[in-house]
Amino acid sequence: MKFHAIAIAFVGLAALGPSTTIVAADDKKPNFIVMQPDDLHFLEYWNPPAHFDNDSNAITVPASSLIPNLQSLKDDGVQMMQAHAASPMCGTSRYSTITGRYASRSSYGRSLDSRRNSEKRTVTIPRTKLEDVSGVEDGNDCSAGNAAAVFQQNGYRTGVVGKWHLSESDRNANTFIYTDLQDEVRQCGFDYAEALYPENLSSGWTSQYENVNHNMEHVASRAIQFMDESINDFEEPFFLYVNPTVPHGSGDVEEALTSGDCRDTVEGPLDNPPEIWYSSINGYTDDCGGYRQSVLDRYECNVNNCDKEYGTIWIDDAIGWILNALTDMDQLDNTFFLFQMDHGEEGKGSLFEQGSRIVQFVHYPAMYNSNTIFGGMVSTINVVPTMLEIADIDESSNGWYKMDGKSWAHAILGDSETQAEWKERCLFFENGLERAVKCGCTKLISMPMDGGNDGTRAVANANGLVVNDEGEDHLYDVCNESGDWIFSPGTNPEADGVELLQNNGALVDELNEMIECHLTKTSPYLTPNYDHECTGSQEEEEEEEEE
Numbered sequence: 001m002k003f004h005a006i007a008i009a010f011v012g013l014a015a016l017g018p019s020t021t022i023v024a025a026d027d028k029k030p031n032f033i034v035m036q037p038d039d040l041h042f043l044e045y046w047n048p049p050a051h052f053d054n055d056s057n058a059i060t061v062p063a064s065s066l067i068p069n070l071q072s073l074k075d076d077g078v079q080m081m082q083a084h085a086a087s088p089m090c091g092t093s094r095y096s097t098i099t100g101r102y103a104s105r106s107s108y109g110r111s112l113d114s115r116r117n118s119e120k121r122t123v124t125i126p127r128t129k130l131e132d133v134s135g136v137e138d139g140n141d142c143s144a145g146n147a148a149a150v151f152q153q154n155g156y157r158t159g160v161v162g163k164w165h166l167s168e169s170d171r172n173a174n175t176f177i178y179t180d181l182q183d184e185v186r187q188c189g190f191d192y193a194e195a196l197y198p199e200n201l202s203s204g205w206t207s208q209y210e211n212v213n214h215n216m217e218h219v220a221s222r223a224i225q226f227m228d229e230s231i232n233d234f235e236e237p238f239f240l241y242v243n244p245t246v247p248h249g250s251g252d253v254e255e256a257l258t259s260g261d262c263r264d265t266v267e268g269p270l271d272n273p274p275e276i277w278y279s280s281i282n283g284y285t286d287d288c289g290g291y292r293q294s295v296l297d298r299y300e301c302n303v304n305n306c307d308k309e310y311g312t313i314w315i316d317d318a319i320g321w322i323l324n325a326l327t328d329m330d331q332l333d334n335t336f337f338l339f340q341m342d343h344g345e346e347g348k349g350s351l352f353e354q355g356s357r358i359v360q361f362v363h364y365p366a367m368y369n370s371n372t373i374f375g376g377m378v379s380t381i382n383v384v385p386t387m388l389e390i391a392d393i394d395e396s397s398n399g400w401y402k403m404d405g406k407s408w409a410h411a412i413l414g415d416s417e418t419q420a421e422w423k424e425r426c427l428f429f430e431n432g433l434e435r436a437v438k439c440g441c442t443k444l445i446s447m448p449m450d451g452g453n454d455g456t457r458a459v460a461n462a463n464g465l466v467v468n469d470e471g472e473d474h475l476y477d478v479c480n481e482s483g484d485w486i487f488s489p490g491t492n493p494e495a496d497g498v499e500l501l502q503n504n505g506a507l508v509d510e511l512n513e514m515i516e517c518h519l520t521k522t523s524p525y526l527t528p529n530y531d532h533e534c535t536g537s538q539e540e541e542e543e544e545e546e547e
Contacts, residue, residue, distance in 0.1 A: 029155065029237040030366065031227075031335040032387050033322070036097060036241075037315050038090060038163055038248035039348070040341045041308050042359055046074070047081060049344075049353035049478075050490040052463040057346050057354075058488060062299050062309045067316035069323060073339050073361040078372040078412060082423075082485060083360030084379045084438075087430045088343040088350060090248075091125035091165040091199075093380055097340075098146045098166070098241065100384030100403035103128045104430050104522035107139035108168060114524040121522055123430040130166040130188055138528045142188040145401050147384045149189030151239040153399035154391070159192035159226040160185060162219045162243035165199045176205040178266060190241075192229075194222040197266055201251035211264040213256040214246045214311070217288055218265045220318040221274030224325045228277055231329050239387070244318065247311025254307055257295050257314070262288035278325040333365040336390060338383060350459035351429045351436040351445050352494050353478060364390075367413075374412045375485070376422025377440070381405035402530035426535045428518045431455055435515050439535075441479035444511035445497065446472045466496040473508055475500040 041059045042048035051057035064071050086096040092103040099105070109127035113120075114136075121127075130146060133139040143149060148158040167184045176198070185193040195218050198205055206212050223242050230238035247253050263270040273288050283290020295317070299309050319339070326332040340360040347354030360378065362368060367390070382405040389407040394400065411422050424440040432455050436445040447457040449472065460467045468474055474497025480486055486493050501508060517534035520526065 028334050030364070030390055031230075031237050031331055032151075032239045032391070033335060033337045034097065034241050034383060034387075035244070035319070035337070035339045036094065036342050037244045037246060037311075038342060039308075039345055040247065040312065040315070040359070041345050042341065042357070043312075044488060046079075046359050047487045048346075049357045050486050050488050050492040051346060052354060052465070052492060054489045059308075062312055066298055066313055069316045069319040070312075070339070070361075072323070073319065073337060073363045076365070076370045077337075077361055077363035078368050078374055080360035080362070080378055081373060081375045082377050083340065083358050084356045084377070084427060084429070085341070085343040085358050086380045086428070087123055087128075088348060088355035089125055089431065090163075090342050092123055092128045092430070093342040094163075094165055094243070095128045095130060096380040097342075097383050098130065098148070099141065100147070100381050100405040101145070102381060102404050102428065102430060102518075102522060105404070105528065107131065107133045107136045107141045107145075110524040111136045111139070119523065119525070120433055120519055121430075121524055122433060124432060125165070126168075128166075129168040131168055144399065146189060147387065148239060148241070150384075150388065150393060150397070150399040150401070151391070152189045152191065154393050154397050155236065156391075157192070157226075157230040157234050157236040157238045158190045158240075159194075159223075159230075159238065160190050160241040160243070161193075161195045161222045161226070163197045163199070163245045163248075164243070167198065176208050178208075178268075192226045194226070195219045195266060197245050200248060201245060203250075209264070209266070211261065212266060213260050213264070214251045214253055214314075215256070215260070215262055215265055215274075216244060216246055216314045216318045217262040217276065217284075217291075218267075218270075218274045219244055220321050221276055223318075223322060224277050225275075227322075227325055227329065227331075231331060237391075242322075244315055246314055247308045249307065252307065253311045253314070254296070254301075254305075257292040257310055260287075260292070262292070276321050278328045279321045281321075335364070336367075336387065337363040338387075339363075340380070340383075347459055349431065349454060350456040351431055351434055351447075352456060352459065355431075355456075355459070356429050356436075367409075372412065374408070374419075374422075376408060376411055376419060377425045377427055377438070378408055378422075379405065379427050382408055402528075404530065426514065428515070428534070435518065437511050437514050437518070438478070439511075439514075441477055441483060441485075442507070442511070443476045443478055443494075444508065444515070445474040445476070446512070446515055447474060448472055460497075465492075465494065466498050468498050468501070473501060473512070474498070475504060475508055475511075 044058050044060045085093040087103040095103050103123045104121035106128045108129040108131040111133045130141045132142045152158045182193045262273050341358035344355045385405045385407040386409050389409045426439040429436040433448050476494045478493045514534050521529045
């Protein structure tokens with residue numbers, strides 16, 4: 001196998017293209033929607049990475065004809081071919097999406113790890129929260145260090161609906177109070193916080209309700225209500241974070257569609273079905289039973305559990321309702337709509353491509369043409385800086401804070417040189433005590449020997465992959481002989497992490513230096529550093545600093 005040399009380059013704002021201001025047509029401030037469903041499958045026609053086992057892991061249903069609204073986001077906009085979750089778990093991915101920072105930056109987690117004398121951040125959901133922590137430098141993740149807080153200070157109305165998973169308040173069955181959760185979330189820069197699920201449906205908080213389950217009608221209804229109020233009442237542009245709980249297995253999707261009542265919500269029981277403005281929905285009366293049966297009728301389930309398939313169709317309907325509302329409010333072309341998975345489902349909890357690679361579609365007709373493909377290396381940490389650049393919010397704006405991510409807003413429109421730079425750039429990945437760096441085609445995963453029953457080493461063992469029994473290093477080339485990404489149904493390029501170690505010692509050392517640099521930047525003991533790029537050898541980085 002031909003091994004690809006790393007083309008390492010400093011990728012900063014200067015690499016994004018001309019320093020022109022991005023504005024929407026007729027100079028209206030653009031709106032922003034980020035939708036991030038929970039545990040969605042990476043469907044085969046969306047070009048997933050090669051599978052652990054192509055025969056058993058390829059997901060071909062539901063057919064694209066059953067999810068026309070999701071397909072329209074892709075076909076009428078941009079498909080990111082190399083989009084990644086900076087950390088492959090639900091809460092850690094959401095933290096990086098809403099902050100533009102690696103999950104190891106969490107001030108809450110840094111506080112915990114510094115108190116237990118840890119030199120390396122443990123990146124887990126319980127240690128990755130959007131909390132303000134006193135006594136921690138740069139410790140205002142909630143009140144300052146996130147997208148909503150910045151948008152709110154720059155003329156935007158901000159809202160969130162659906163799963164939150166970013167607060168560390170008591171979720172005990174006897175003490176959970178919904179309005180307290182709303183107050184917590186509003187403190188993090190959100191003007192509007194409705195249809196909120198504090199975390200997974202399997203947690204103790206659900207015992208406060210007689211009936212609570214997945215409810216896409218309620219989540220979509222509150223999203224549309226927020227949009228309508230923002231445009232027609234407040235006359236302000238908006239930022240909306242939509243986090244469907246569907247199709248996460250902590251709740252039963254089929255049961256919700258079969259016997260659930262859309263009037264049973266996290267806000268309490270409603271007298272009438274949640275109102276879906278701007279859409280006419282067959283069977284949408286009383287408990288929404290007629291409509292929900294239509295979701296089931298559209299897909300014939302031939303296996304024991306079809307929650308993922310039903311959930312995807314349910315999400316697609318909600319996207320359609322939102323798009324209808326945007327169209328009727330004359331805001332569709334002026335709205336940046338980013339849809340993404342929270343992590344890979346096949347390799348969830350691992351740093352393999354099957355855990356870190358995600359679907360990411362961007363629909364923004366004011367700026368991007370239909371059927372645009374972007375092959376640059378992007379991550380959840382790039383979402384916030386991209387939105388802020390498009391909104392013309394920069395270092396001189398109110399509430400600006402430093403981030404790990406860089407904007408790709410101009411890169412998609414850039415020349416071949418810019419596109420090539422983004423294809424070869426380096427990204428880091430974090431899970432527990434595991435770390436990885438991926439520079440274009442080349443990837444190094446560091447798996448602690450005592451990884452236990454969780455994480456990348458455990459996933460490797462469960463899928464029969466070759467791991468290093470004598471050390472932490474695992475080296476991969478995730479491209480083919482022509483230097484192109486390997487997608488399904490190609491052969492999994494991470495089947496053996498040992499073979500390439502033998503003749504690439506200098507390369508492994510260089511990649512490990514980069515990981516050590518990243519660990520230093522994110523150490524719970526040191527001042528957070530966002531100015532130094534861990535993207536090359538020490539000598540190259542020193543030359544960049546001198547320049």
